[in-house]
Amino acid sequence: MSDASLHRPGAARSARPASYRKPTEETPAARTALILLTVSGLAILVFAPLIVVFTEALADGWAAAIESLGNRDAQSAIRLTLTITAIAMPLNAVFGIAAAWLITKFDFRGKAFLITLIDLPFSVSPVVAGLCIVLLFGANSLIGGWLVAHDLPIVFAIPGIVLATVFVTFPFVARELIPVMTEQGRAEEEAALTLGASGWRVFHTVTLPNIRWALLYGTLLCTARAMGEFGAVAVVSGKIRGQTATMPITIEMLYNEYLSVAAFSMAALLTGFALLTLLLKTALELRHADALAANHRH
Amino acid sequence: MDIHIDEISKEFGVSRALHPVTLSIPSGTLVALLGPSGSGKTTLLRILGGLEFPTSGRVLFDGRDATGLSVQERRAGFVFQSYALFRHMTVFDNIAYGLAARPRAIRPNRTEIARRVTKLLDLIQLPDIGGRYPTQLSGGQRQRVALARALAIEPRMLLLDEPFGALDAKVRKELRQGLRDIHDETGLTTVFVTHDQDEAMELADLVVVMSMGRIEQIGRPLDIRERPATAFVRNFVSA
Ligand SMILES: Nc1ncnc2c1ncn2[C@@H]1O[C@H](COP(=O)(O)OP(=O)(O)OP(=O)(O)O)[C@@H](O)[C@H]1O
Ligand SMILES: [Mg+2]
Numbered sequence: 034m035s036d037a038s039l040h041r042p043g044a045a046r047s048a049r050p051a052s053y054r055k056p057t058e059e060t061p062a063a064r065t066a067l068i069l070l071t072v073s074g075l076a077i078l079v080f081a082p083l084i085v086v087f088t089e090a091l092a093d094g095w096a097a098a099i100e101s102l103g104n105r106d107a108q109s110a111i112r113l114t115l116t117i118t119a120i121a122m123p124l125n126a127v128f129g130i131a132a133a134w135l136i137t138k139f140d141f142r143g144k145a146f147l148i149t150l151i152d153l154p155f156s157v158s159p160v161v162a163g164l165c166i167v168l169l170f171g172a173n174s175l176i177g178g179w180l181v182a183h184d185l186p187i188v189f190a191i192p193g194i195v196l197a198t199v200f201v202t203f204p205f206v207a208r209e210l211i212p213v214m215t216e217q218g219r220a221e222e223e224a225a226l227t228l229g230a231s232g233w234r235v236f237h238t239v240t241l242p243n244i245r246w247a248l249l250y251g252t253l254l255c256t257a258r259a260m261g262e263f264g265a266v267a268v269v270s271g272k273i274r275g276q277t278a279t280m281p282i283t284i285e286m287l288y289n290e291y292l293s294v295a296a297f298s299m300a301a302l303l304t305g306f307a308l309l310t311l312l313l314k315t316a317l318e319l320r321h322a323d324a325l326a327a328n329h330r331h
Numbered sequence: 332m333d334i335h336i337d338e339i340s341k342e343f344g345v346s347r348a349l350h351p352v353t354l355s356i357p358s359g360t361l362v363a364l365l366g367p368s369g370s371g372k373t374t375l376l377r378i379l380g381g382l383e384f385p386t387s388g389r390v391l392f393d394g395r396d397a398t399g400l401s402v403q404e405r406r407a408g409f410v411f412q413s414y415a416l417f418r419h420m421t422v423f424d425n426i427a428y429g430l431a432a433r434p435r436a437i438r439p440n441r442t443e444i445a446r447r448v449t450k451l452l453d454l455i456q457l458p459d460i461g462g463r464y465p466t467q468l469s470g471g472q473r474q475r476v477a478l479a480r481a482l483a484i485e486p487r488m489l490l491l492d493e494p495f496g497a498l499d500a501k502v503r504k505e506l507r508q509g510l511r512d513i514h515d516e517t518g519l520t521t522v523f524v525t526h527d528q529d530e531a532m533e534l535a536d537l538v539v540v541m542s543m544g545r546i547e548q549i550g551r552p553l554d555i556r557e558r559p560a561t562a563f564v565r566n567f568v569s570a
Contacts, residue, residue: 221418231432238428238432242419243419
């Protein structure tokens with residue numbers, strides 16, 4: 034008998050005998066309460082905003098929504114966001130693998146410090162990160178002055194946005210990989226070395242196949258986050274319409290100008306991109322369930 | 332190939348895993364490193380295989396200094412305690428790995444690799460499991476696949492870390508004989524680690540008893556049993 038049914042004798046009589054229930058299973062009443070809580074939480078926090086985004090976008094009909102996405106500035110914002118994501122994603126995949134490799138396959142001093150450093154982007158406000166980039170590379174700084182003089186501006190230009198995005202999304206891949214690589218240990222790599230394989234061969238025939246799923250997850254999460262990044266990009270981009278305004282920045286500007294349909298159409302498109310990444314992840318999970326299980330067992 | 336270990340010591344930070352140890356292994360011998368947990372058996376084996384480098388001392392293969400040889404250059408067939416089979420590859424690909432990893436000039440062609448893998452599968456008496464994945468094998472089968480994978484590279488010596496550690500008593504007995512047979516057939520100098528004295532006594536030509544990073548005694552099984560050199564060996568063997 035669980036606590037819940039002791040407190041409510043009525044429920045105990047109607048419920049199945051306690052011995053028929055798995056020890057880990059809750060009483061029907063508790064289960065219903067948990068389900069209600071989860072569903073209402075999801076409804077308020079996830080579904081409602083999603084529905085609002087799409088209804089607002091389509092307030093004046095499909096034609097108006099699509100037309101608002103067709104103008105030059107909107108097109109430029111979409112292209113910019115996709116470009117930034119396409120640059121940030123592989124960069125962070127490579128950084129993430131390197132960091133996870135270093136942390137899990139080698140022993141060195143200051144390892145704990147490095148792990149903290151990897152988590153830093155999660156705890157630092159993106160706006161602060163953006164400000165740091167401006168201070169470091171802005172026209173008034175030593176490096177920034179030199180870069181501008183050589184026609185390589187970082188702040189208020191695409192390199193700055195890439196830098197900000199890479200910083201904010203850095204932990205995703207490493208965080209996914211570290212536990213997986215820790216659990217797998219070094220034995221397979223060592224075995225490959227004793228069989229005569231070079232370091233590079235070991236990496237792409239043993240290490241990489243063993244982490245491919247975690248890597249994919251991390252990269253997809255990183256992608257979804259990179260497309261939506263606002264705070265850091267808002268600071269470093271200078272919000273130049275048609276040049277450095279990404280999709281989230283454009284959404285904010287349109288909204289502030291009371292261009293509700295245009296703002297929400299762009300928001301709907303951005304949401305669509307994010308949903309697409311999630312869909313891709315789920316599809317891959319379903320399709321390769323066996324391989325996933327094999328990777329976790331053993 | 333004969334192996335000479337000359338005053339090898341190993342420190343991990345401040346802790347000493349091996350005090351200077353010296354050991355000569357004649358070519359073709361089957362040697363057991365026997366000792367309690369933490370006595371430095373694995374450390375010594377890994378130094379032989381090139382997976383760990385000694386703090387001081389030298390390793391000689393056939394009289395030539397091999398201390399600086401990389402793990403790949405050692406060409407030691409290494410069987411790991413947990414087998415460390417490549418989990419995403421079939422048994423066939425596991426065994427073929429070392430041959431496929433060779434530089435192009437000395438890499439056998441595809442059919443030759445397949446022929447050798449098939450031969451090794453026959454040798455370990457598991458001719459039909461080439462298409463399976465490691466998770467689809469029993470512990471004893473995994474152990475034999477690990478042995479076949481190590482043999483595939485035509486190693487100069489065979490190093491095994493507790494090869495029967497994770498198996499039940501009956502399978503252990505069978506595989507013991509299997510290792511003895513393979514050793515006799517290939518004539519490879521073989522070093523295996525164990526903390527099971529029966530295993531060491533029954534299987535090895537030469538038993539090396541270790542304790543706390545030191546070698547307590549080197550001798551034939553009979554010598555160790557009848558003439559223990561130290562109080563530790565006497566206690567350990569009679570236990
Ligand atoms: N990578 C390492 N870092 C620090 N200490 C280590 C490392 N590897 C081994 N040691 C230490 O060296 C000593 C010898 O270890 P080793 O693994 O060689 O023992 P062993 O005889 O193989 O024991 P077991 O039978 O438990 O496997 C132990 O005290 C161990 O803690
Ligand atoms: Mg050991």
